[in-house]
Amino acid sequence: MSHATEALLALPVAATSYANRVDGLFWALTGVCGFVTIGITLTIAYFCFRYRKGTRVDRKLPDLAAGKKRSREIEAVWIAVPFAFFLVFFGWGARLYYDYDDPPRNALEIFVTAKQWMWKVEHLNGRREINELHVPVDRPIKLVMTSQDVIHDFYVPAFREKRDVLPGRDTTLWFQPTVTGAYPLRCDEFCGTGHSMMIGTVYVMSQDAYGRWLASGSTAPTLVRLGFERFRELGCSGCHGPGSTLHAPSLAGLYGRMVPLTGGSFVRFDDGYIRDKILEPAKQIPAGYANDMPSFKGRISESDLLELTAYIRSLADTSPDVPQGNHLR
Amino acid sequence: MSSSIIDPSAAPVLETESNYLTHGYSLWSWLTTTDHKRIALLYAVTITAFFFMGGAAATLMRIELISPTPLIMSAETYNKLFTAHGVIMVWFFLIPSIPATLGNFLIPMMIGAKDVALPRINLLSWYVFALGGCFVIATLIAGGIDTGWTFYTPYSTRFSQTTVVCGVAGVFVTGFSSIMTGLNFIVTVHRLRAPGLTWFKLPLFVWAIYATSIILVLATPVLAMTLVLLAMQRVFGIGIFDATLGGDPLLFQHMFWFYSHPAVYIMVLPAMGVASEVITCFARKPVFGYRTMAYAIAAIAAFGFMVWGHHMFVAGQSLYASLVFSFLSYVVAIPSAIKVFNWTATLYKGSITFEAPMLYALGFVGLFLIGGLTGLYLASLGMDADLSRTYFVVAHFHYIMVGGSVMAYFAGIHFWWPKITGRMYSESWARLGAIVIFVGFNLTFFPQFILGIEGMPRRYFEYAPQFQFLNVLSSAGASILAAGYVLPLVYLTWSALHGARATDNPWGAKGLEWQTRSPPPVENFDVPPRIPQRPYDYDPDAEEKAGR
Numbered sequence: 108m109s110h111a112t113e114a115l116l117a118l119p120v121a122a123t124s125y126a127n128r129v130d131g132l133f134w135a136l137t138g139v140c141g142f143v144t145i146g147i148t149l150t151i152a153y154f155c156f157r158y159r160k161g162t163r164v165d166r167k168l169p170d171l172a173a174g175k176k177r178s179r180e181i182e183a184v185w186i187a188v189p190f191a192f193f194l195v196f197f198g199w200g201a202r203l204y205y206d207y208d209d210p211p212r213n214a215l216e217i218f219v220t221a222k223q224w225m226w227k228v229e230h231l232n233g234r235r236e237i238n239e240l241h242v243p244v245d246r247p248i249k250l251v252m253t254s255q256d257v258i259h260d261f262y263v264p265a266f267r268e269k270r271d272v273l274p275g276r277d278t279t280l281w282f283q284p285t286v287t288g289a290y291p292l293r294c295d296e297f298c299g300t301g302h303s304m305m306i307g308t309v310y311v312m313s314q315d316a317y318g319r320w321l322a323s324g325s326t327a328p329t330l331v332r333l334g335f336e337r338f339r340e341l342g343c344s345g346c347h348g349p350g351s352t353l354h355a356p357s358l359a360g361l362y363g364r365m366v367p368l369t370g371g372s373f374v375r376f377d378d379g380y381i382r383d384k385i386l387e388p389a390k391q392i393p394a395g396y397a398n399d400m401p402s403f404k405g406r407i408s409e410s411d412l413l414e415l416t417a418y419i420r421s422l423a424d425t426s427p428d429v430p431q432g433n434h435l436r
Numbered sequence: 437m438s439s440s441i442i443d444p445s446a447a448p449v450l451e452t453e454s455n456y457l458t459h460g461y462s463l464w465s466w467l468t469t470t471d472h473k474r475i476a477l478l479y480a481v482t483i484t485a486f487f488f489m490g491g492a493a494a495t496l497m498r499i500e501l502i503s504p505t506p507l508i509m510s511a512e513t514y515n516k517l518f519t520a521h522g523v524i525m526v527w528f529f530l531i532p533s534i535p536a537t538l539g540n541f542l543i544p545m546m547i548g549a550k551d552v553a554l555p556r557i558n559l560l561s562w563y564v565f566a567l568g569g570c571f572v573i574a575t576l577i578a579g580g581i582d583t584g585w586t587f588y589t590p591y592s593t594r595f596s597q598t599t600v601v602c603g604v605a606g607v608f609v610t611g612f613s614s615i616m617t618g619l620n621f622i623v624t625v626h627r628l629r630a631p632g633l634t635w636f637k638l639p640l641f642v643w644a645i646y647a648t649s650i651i652l653v654l655a656t657p658v659l660a661m662t663l664v665l666l667a668m669q670r671v672f673g674i675g676i677f678d679a680t681l682g683g684d685p686l687l688f689q690h691m692f693w694f695y696s697h698p699a700v701y702i703m704v705l706p707a708m709g710v711a712s713e714v715i716t717c718f719a720r721k722p723v724f725g726y727r728t729m730a731y732a733i734a735a736i737a738a739f740g741f742m743v744w745g746h747h748m749f750v751a752g753q754s755l756y757a758s759l760v761f762s763f764l765s766y767v768v769a770i771p772s773a774i775k776v777f778n779w780t781a782t783l784y785k786g787s788i789t790f791e792a793p794m795l796y797a798l799g800f801v802g803l804f805l806i807g808g809l810t811g812l813y814l815a816s817l818g819m820d821a822d823l824s825r826t827y828f829v830v831a832h833f834h835y836i837m838v839g840g841s842v843m844a845y846f847a848g849i850h851f852w853w854p855k856i857t858g859r860m861y862s863e864s865w866a867r868l869g870a871i872v873i874f875v876g877f878n879l880t881f882f883p884q885f886i887l888g889i890e891g892m893p894r895r896y897f898e899y900a901p902q903f904q905f906l907n908v909l910s911s912a913g914a915s916i917l918a919a920g921y922v923l924p925l926v927y928l929t930w931s932a933l934h935g936a937r938a939t940d941n942p943w944g945a946k947g948l949e950w951q952t953r954s955p956p957p958v959e960n961f962d963v964p965p966r967i968p969q970r971p972y973d974y975d976p977d978a979e980e981k982a983g984r
Binding site for chain 1 (some may be wrong): 463511512515583584588590591594595596611680682684685686719720721722724725728746749750751752755758759762763766767769770773774776777778780783784785786787788790791798801802805806809810812813815816817818819820821822824825826889890891893894895896897898899900954975977980
């Protein structure tokens with residue numbers, strides 16, 4: 108029955124330091140809840156035995172007023188004590204969640220597109236994979252995820268983390284693996300017939316091995332390069348490119364800055380804003396420009412959007428004077 | 437003291453005496469009745485049918501899950517089965533279970549009234565419920581739907597190839613039955629209490645059903661709106677929940693859980709009410725901390741409306757919203773904890789006997805305890821980001837809804853069975869049933885906690901071989917559980933036809949409903965019931981000395 112004992116070992120491998128912290132909370136909860144379960148069960152059993160009908164024990168109840176006062180005091184105790192424990196569990200869980208929610212700035216970005224029923228992964232240098240994700244050990248990794256159809260969920264039990272992958276918006280999940288190895292990846296939001304087969308593997312590799320892996324195999328163009336091609340194919344460069352005669356803003360050097368809008372407010376020029384402008388150009392118009400841009404809603408796939416965003420992001424370091432696209436060569 | 441209106445030695449006379457069951461035997465007399473007791477039985481028969489339909493779906497799923505690879509069905513069929521199981525069990529069994537059967541039967545009797553305030557609305561409510569049920573059966577005949585009972589968009593609106601709108605229509609229609617039942621109970625409790633029966637003399641069962649009714653009336657309309665928007669999006673392509681049209685799929689989840697989290701309390705508050713009646717009776721003790729218990733019911737109902745976001749911690753909800761929802765989820769756990777402690781304290785210095793209703797009620801307390809404590813894991817943000825949507829969640833809510841609500845429903849059915857039918861069931865068979873269900877339940881669902889911790893997502897048709905051992909264990913437990921549920925069906929049916937005649941108050945219970953005949957006359961009381969000084973006026977010491 109070695110299979111059985113293996114199955115009964117409760118926790119999967121913890122492959123990040125965050126996962127170890129989650130396990131700490133898990134055992135604390137299990138200790139307290141286990142103690143309470145056993146304690147209350149034994150108390151009920153003891154009362155049921157001692158006060159079963161016919162035993163010769165004291166059953167005299169206190170008179171009404173005294174009994175009321177006594178029961179209020181007892182109840183105050185069993186309101187206050189659980190509440191104190193609850194506050195600890197709330198705070199502990201919130202602390203973990205705060206870290207889970209907040210990727211570090213130096214994280215290595217990898218782009219994930221979910222669709223029925225596969226995981227498509229694109230690395231910054233253009234290397235792509237399906238239902239597999241290769242990452243280096245001991246580096247923070249930030250997944251930028253979006254869905255092409257329904258809601259999915261990126262769940263790696265060894266990281267003790269999951270995050271829904273939604274159509275029409277980016278969500279992020281970050282982790283810093285500390286142990287090399289292969290870990291199951293599962294879709295954890297019901298997404299249709301193939302839901303349970305929407306699984307994959309996350310390979311955590313040594314940094315050297317990751318470097319070799321990244322350079323080898325596919326010679327696909329980088330994400331930025333692909334984005335530049337989309338930028339031309341879709342006609343973006345006609346207005347936003349250098350030397351355009353149409354009145355549209357150059358995108359060089361804009362990424363990450365605050366942009367003034369018609370009406371006096373500001374918006375940060377980030378991934379979300381880029382996506383919104385491509386799909387809903389009539390909203391949040393930059394100050395000084397007319398609403399001339401056509402919407403690309405329905406004409407552009409999620410991976411096109413990812414590539415375009417990667418390209419526009421790459422323009423952050425360029426100054427508006429440098430002809431765009433030059434730095435690619 | 438036993439305050440029967442009729443001396444038990446005169447029992448044979450009862451057969452000739454008119455009661456609500458002998459008042460007309462034709463099918464027509466049942467289908468046009470406005471007697472709350474008969475309507476309760478109409479509901480009981482209907483939801484029992486749905487319970488076994490939902491149970492059949494679960495049985496097939498548990499058979500399939502014996503193997504990590506396909507065994508007896510396709511993935512499509514499996515997805516349709518868990519959807520049917522969820523939709524039927526939630527809306528066509530659990531939500532009406534205690535309120536519409538025991539509540540309908542008992543609320544007027546517990547407050548000394550002849551009927552509910554709006555008897556014809558009460559009948560209409562059953563017809564609407566049955567109509568909703570017809571939609572669901574039509575959906576099943578048309579092949580079933582595969583969205584899960586949560587109908588998440590955009591899967592339900594754009595991608596599912598099944599008859600989603602028909603199924604949604606069934607849930608939509610049956611919601612109106614919930615609203616009418618809730619409204620009826622609210623008016624009844626406010627307007628029809630016997631003179632002198634003040635709020636703090638009411639049994640906790642009445643408090644629980646009253647609080648449940650408030651939730652039914654406030655939350656169900658939101659579900660109705662959500663489902664209408666969903667259907668309009670699917671049929672006409674309006675874009676409320678559609679990201680490609682500028683809508684937001686998360687909005688659907690907010691609206692859905694705004695109803696569906698309070699719905700958990702619709703299922704569990706009545707169960708708490710039943711447990712309070714049964715435990716006090718068989719411990720021969722007044723409930724410990726009556727007022728606190730009543731306030732706890734009110735607090736659960738109120739705070740239950742403010743925790744829906746804890747279903748969405750990993751769904752893309754903002755950090756700050758998650759923090760607030762997590763905190764409030766711990767707050768709502770406090771009154772639930774109070775109730776468990778107070779039931780335990782009620783046993784102290786009692787004079788306890790262990791008839792079948794008491795076994796079911798004690799089983800309820802134990803299983804509700806585990807269900808509640810595992811909720812603490814899921815309310816904790818960092819922990820939920822790991823366990824959310826795994827089998828841990830499946831096990832958690834089955835401990836609350838099946839271990840809790842269904843056990844309590846059975847406790848109530850057994851406790852009031854003599855009053856409802858005028859007959860006794862076989863005590864030894866009933867005790868056996870309680871024990872088999874308790875054992876089968878734990879064997880089915882405890883392994884699922886471990887499966888979740890090990891990382892098995894819910895709604896998985898195929899799974900990694902490492903999960904097989906626990907799945908087989910769970911399926912084995914399910915076969916015991918299924919046998920446990922068939923037992924009461926058999927011995928209770930037998931009792932209804934051939935059981936020994938029940939006396940008016942076989943348990944020596946103190947509620948007003950026990951002051952009248954078994955089964956009660958059409959207008960409930962031959963003479964106005966005597967209003968006690970306080971609820972649960974048991975005295976274990978005196979009863980022991982009198983050698984009860």
